[in-house]
Amino acid sequence: MxxxxxxxxxxxxxxxxxxxxxxxxxxxxxxxxxxxxxxxxxxxxxxxxxxxxxxxxxxxxxxxxxxxxxxxxxxxxxxxxxxxxxxxxxxxxxxxxxxxxxxxxxxxxxxxxxxxxxxxxxxxxxxxxxPISRKELALMVIEAEERAEAAAIENKTLSVTVENLEKHFTKGMTLPAFCKALNGVNTSKITWWAFLRGWLYNEQPDPEKEPRWRVKSYARDKYLTEQDIQIKDVGKEPFTKKKVVLLLKGTHRLYQLYLKGELPMKATWNGEYSHDKAIYTPEVK
Known part of the structure; x- marks a missing residue:
């Protein structure tokens, strides 16, 4: 309707x-x-x-x-x-x-x-x-100042976190790989969560076979994108597989949803929202 x-x-x-x-x-x-x-x-x-x-x-x-x-x-x-x-x-x-x-x-x-x-x-x-009374106006000013102060603290904390995420973000990072750095997130369920949220769809609907995840139009080139991966198995014809990877804006959106408590969490989660920068550190070549 x-x-x-x-x-x-x-x-x-x-x-x-x-x-x-x-x-x-x-x-x-x-x-x-x-x-x-x-x-x-x-x-x-x-x-x-x-x-x-x-x-x-x-x-x-x-x-x-x-x-x-x-x-x-x-x-x-x-x-x-x-x-x-x-x-x-x-x-x-x-x-x-x-x-x-x-x-x-x-x-x-x-x-x-x-x-x-x-x-x-x-x-x-x-x-x-x-017309607003002096009392209403005073209350509005106080509330506005409190909101501004709270927002400034929140924005400062979030900006530092986002800066860290961007610094350690690597091209080609998958959803589970990113979420390993977020304390308490159940990375085994994050792909299914993205499917339920409308970010992904399964190109292989046969329940007997492995899902073939693709990016839906809503999230494509906004939060996620796809990379072509060439698979060469011995004795088989080479074929191309689609790999779902995160975009930088996608990491920001995921972290925002994480702070809102909307990502799937482990039963053993300690209730703290934090991220581990070390997991993002690129390997030394």
């Missing part, structure tokens, strides 16, 4: 800002994620504990909604008959992408982050601004 609204590229979305941050409507998000508004609403209802108003979404109604409907920035984005409007923040949109867990939802969410949420230019529409 698809929503009636045609999806709009994230970079072309009508810019909507509410209380100093960019937001999307349920209609916009559903269309981009390849879902329906009903699916979004049902996921919200079933997982309300994962959503916090003011952090993941805003509910607007009454006089405030009337003011928004009449503002230039909201014109055409909201049905005039809507009695209540729910606006989703970047974090709220991320929750829904995770719950839908489809290639389209993840892909569109990445585009939203890259081309919509991260471009926080102010909208030139003074009439659309909703």
């Amino acid at each position: 698809k929503t009636e609204l045609a999806p709009v590229a994230a970079r072309d979305l009508q810019i909507i800002e509410y209380r100093g941050q960019r937001v999307v409507t349920t209609e916009q998000m559903a269309a981009g994620y390849g879902a329906t508004e009903k699916m979004i609403s049902n996921n919200f209802s079933r997982n309300q504990t994962r959503f916090v108003e003011g952090k993941h979404y805003f509910d607007v109604e009454g006089e405030e909604l009337l003011t928004l409907k009449n503002s230039p920035s909201f014109r055409g984005a909201v049905d005039k008959r809507t009695p209540r409007l729910r606006l989703w923040t970047e974090r709220g949109a991320a929750n829904h992408a995770k719950m839908l867990e489809t290639d389209q939802a993840w892909g569109y969410h990445e585009d939203l982050v890259d081309f919509y949420f991260t471009q926080r230019d102010a909208i030139n529409a003074p009439a659309a601004q909703i």
